[in-house]
Amino acid sequence: MATAFADQLRSLTDDALGALIQLRPDLVVPVPSDVSALAVRAQSRGSVARCLDALDEFTLAVLDAARLSRAAETALTSVAAIVELAGDTADPVDLRVAIDRLRARFLLHGPEDALQIVGAVDEVTSPYPAGLGRPADYLDPQAAALCADRAKLRRAVLAAPPGARAVLDRLAAGPPVGALSSGGTVAEPVRWLIDQHILVPVSEAGRAPRADGELVELPREVGLLLRRDSGPLGRLRPLPPAPDGPVREPKSVDSAGAGQAMEAVRYVETLLEALSAEPAAVLKTGGLGVRDLKRLARAANLDEPSAGLLIEAAYAAGLLGEADAAGNGRGVTASRASGLVDEIFLPTGGYDLWRALSIAQRWEALANSWLAMTRQPGLIGQRDDRDRPINPLAPDAERAGAPQARREALAALATLAPGAAPRADEVLELLAWQAPRRARGREAAHRDALAGAATLGVTGLGALTSYGRLVQSDEPPTDSDPLGAGPGGARAPGASNAVRTLDALLPAPVDHVLVQADLSVVVPGPPEPELAAELDVVAEPESAGGASVYRVTSGSVRRALDVGYTAGDLHGLFRRRSRTPVPQALTYLIDDSARKHGGLRAGSAGSYLRSDDEALIAEVLADRRLGPLALRRLAPTVLCSPVQIARLLGALRDAGFAPVAEDAAGSAVLARPRVRRAVSRTPVSSRLGDQAGPPLLAGPRLAGVVEQIRRGDVATRAARRAPVTVRAANGQQVPGLTSVQAHTQAMAVLQQAVRDKARVWVGYVDSHGATLSRLVRPVSLSAGYLRAEDERTETLHTFALHRITAAVVEE
């Protein structure tokens, strides 16, 4: 059969083969050696599952129809059979298109009237195609007899009491299997149905046994009967569901989005500035602590989920990184495992570069990182399986599927008309239709993606913005580039389309301010970087957003004076920047502050020299021999010098003065010179353990040696007793078998032995690498471990399966 499949592939034209590879790119990773290998891979479970994941709901339903319509003997179906099965629930044209989709992917192959389904499809999809149970004659002869007589079956179903009818309807809608509650008592309606053979109790081999009771299954024939009204395949939707959310004016969408984008950039800046002012510690388990998140969120006036999202995005964009507490960036070699260095989160050097970009470029950097980051910020603040809260930047919020989920969600929005603002549920429904197998279990990730898009301003008023659309499509399409080897990393320099579009929406930077009498300074728009830097120094920010409001305070003026502005500079600055006359109050404030600035002077000195005798001080200062001391007069009675006190005293004494040292409290300190000595040494005679002869072994080292010897002994003894194959497997290959095959064989032996409760020789490698054999009675074989009892020592051993080299039943 595989050959037939391969032959079909081989007979394809190059174009057709190329088309297949385009549809299923994973077939050529790595490139198969020949068409047979390609065929094997195309029929493998992994590849088929991946192919099914990308199919929409309708196509999958048609595939289910194909599975249902297979003839019992040949396992073949045909286009006609599928169309017939679907009946009037779907347009034959739609069906045919879907069938062609399946054939193009070689999930169905063969001629139209003898279509064959790739075997792996049954393995990777539900055993109940279209939610219908298995045929009655497979399940139970009595049910088969009932189903064979359609009239009788219909009567039986119609006679069902209301409770039983409800159970039937539920199972008919699929899945057709229901669990019975534990405790042995079966509810009356179900009991009735089982008695009538409408439901068949199953305890299925294919499914794991359920602790909460047995299962019942609705035979396929009964299901089809119950689905008379809705059609045998249930409700079919050949077209994606159309969201009926409001449609906004694309202009207001862009406007709201751009406003939000601007906010997001500003928030990131505020968060990182707050972090820079007071760095947050890296938790032992990785990530940022809850308290730090709260603090940062408060500083930025944000709610915690948004703050968490923006911190994650900033980290992904490389604006934020770890450093050791001393402030050195974490090098490649410094490992977190050392645990000795306390680490902190700090803005990186990249942050400073990022700040120099335009708002739109800054936003793009954030948005692209957000799209690509393998993190799910929505998990932050939730509890993990051990009921501990998940922190931002912690490994718990890592989700490999997150970028894919974000792209899917945005792509779903992009398929809609511009301005369409579907509700989150509608987007999820659309995604569930587009790729049901993939969307299942990803609802949270998709919701998270939509929430993130709103926070970052990729969407506005719930609809995708024009620049958001560009960012979303700027991403290299993954299908054509599965290895990410495309030009994504080496994008052409210069502004991307998204940046240009967003730039046009954002307000132009302004270079002037309005100064008012209440000392507030209003920048009526986003300030130019230079203006922002000036204002950061001379005023306190009060309110930020589209415009910014600063207030000049005596503190802020002092700060400006501290960094080198003079009063004249400040007056000039405000005169130059202000469009309005500078109020008198501000002029006074600057002058008053400047007057007081520097009224106190502080400095450091190595030593001081004081005397109540001003003449004496003058004499010292005038003495040229004391020039090297660089004495400076602070007051008529005080001199200071940068040199240490000992040198000062020495020099003064040499010059014939009689100084006395004093301590911090001012009392005189008298000192006698210390005699110099070398470091103490131990005399040779008292050294211990210097006798000749071999070293004495003691303690753990001795025990180790003994254990090693004994282990060798045991191994030899056990090996002598063990059968040849077990011994032979230890260390060398059993002739005729590869090691994998030998292992497989050993597993088979052990499985049988568990069932037979037989004793087995087990050869294994212990944790020291020694090979041993042991005669044991296997008890269980699960979760990678063999548990077996050693009857001789009456102990229960646990062997890791991968350490077992051979197993032979005791003769």
Add this chain to the structure above:
Amino acid sequence: MTGGPLIVQSDKTLLLEVDHPDAQACRMAIAPFAELERSPEHVHTYRLTPLGLWNARAAGHDAEGVVDSLIKFSRYPVPHALLVDVAETMDRYGRLQLVNDPSHGLVLRGLDKIVLVEVAKSKKLAGMLGARLDDETIAVHASERGRLKQALLKLGWPAEDLAGYVDGEAHEIDLAQNGWTLRSYQQEAVDGFWAGGSGVVVLPCGAGKTLVGAAAMATAKATTLILVTNTVAGRQWKRELVARTSLTEDEIGEYSGERKEIRPVTIATYQVLTSRRGGAFTHLDLFGARDWGLVIYDEVHLLPAPIFRFTADLQARRRLGLTATLVREDGREGDVFSLIGPKRYDAPWKDIEAQGWIAPALCTEVRVTLTDAERMTYAVTEAEERYRVAATARTKLPVVRALLDRHPDEQVLVIGGYIDQLHQLGEYLDAPIVQGSTTNKERERLFDEFRSGSLKTLVISKVGNFSIDLPEAAVAIQVSGTFGSRQEEAQRLGRVLRPKADGRQAHFYTVVSRDTIDTEYAAHRQRFLAEQGYAYTIVDADDVLGPPLPQVD
């Protein structure tokens, strides 16, 4: 980018550029929902607060409209999150209603069952709610109406009070508009109040708040209880009411420390109501003494905490609050909102001044340099005494004298906070002093003399902060105050803002000691007025003291 006059900030402040051609239209559009926070000369700041948004909602504005006007006038894109927040906040008002049920009396009705369930299980409402009548209604005892509203506001689910008001005992009151008429903004204020049922009217000092009260009484035509800050203010009210309404002296009672009259219109002081004997409030009976149809609270920003508690029990009566500023130093604006009512009318001071209703004022800060001896004293003073030392510096005295000399023909008030300093001033300037210990009789005599013009200069202490009406005071000189109190500064400025007969310029001087904490407090006090658009001019004491410079050209 629309190039509009408004900039919406993410901290929910709105910046309105006054010189923009659309500024006036924008102000009209945003006034209903945004609180005017500051109005300096170029850029006015409004703030979106939950209270303001709920006020707007109460007045019938919906979220859609608010969002529309923000987007329409905004110069820059408005952040999406802010719009969402506005809509959500506004949506919270009115989900709960207090209504009168014909069979159960006062009930809390939830238009949203989930909200009702949420608030019903809140511990803060324990004991206020009665039996659950059905899915949507819970009985409320009539006496809990005020406290329930207060608590619901704190929970963020403000209730709409539709339970109505009792009419009270009817009493014929008319405005006697002989030779004067109600100003347009006063009429607007009364209409706004009456339509809302209860609430606060914010007007600058001297803008005729008393008349708004009188007009409200004439609209209610019912017995009225007026609560004022002190006896002098009460007498002032009485004089005004007799002059401007059909009420006669006999119909107006005074309920104060001296007299305990209860008449159809009764004026009571906060002080007497909050006085206690043995831990119990002894004058609470006043609230039940008559079936009041209207309660007027003068100077609502000073309302003492116990009065809030009494007010909680008066929710079935119409309440009118009058104030120049809603800024409370204790931050209890929320209680004013829930217990007295939302703000019903507000006008920027400068607008009213521009219309000529209050006198234009020139504010000047005079900086005196302390003598070296005074600086040394100041330098070594304990922190808690520093302000007193700086504010009461003797150096200020000659400056005050010099300022008086600048206005030889004007009525001048010298205002201070420290009695010792006032006595010094009194002696130095040879002027009488009104202080806390001055008897009411003496006070009235001095005020009458001042009013008549026979007394030119009056030194007053903190007692003068409130509600004394001195129409012809054209100059006020402030030498010390209550630390950095902003509302005190506003009140004192109000003393000179009442319109002068000849439309003269009013002057407001603050004398401060340079390089001391006095300057800092002065700056803090001036913040409020600067935000109202009053720019202070700073002059040096030497310029005041020295001879005027000769003209050289």
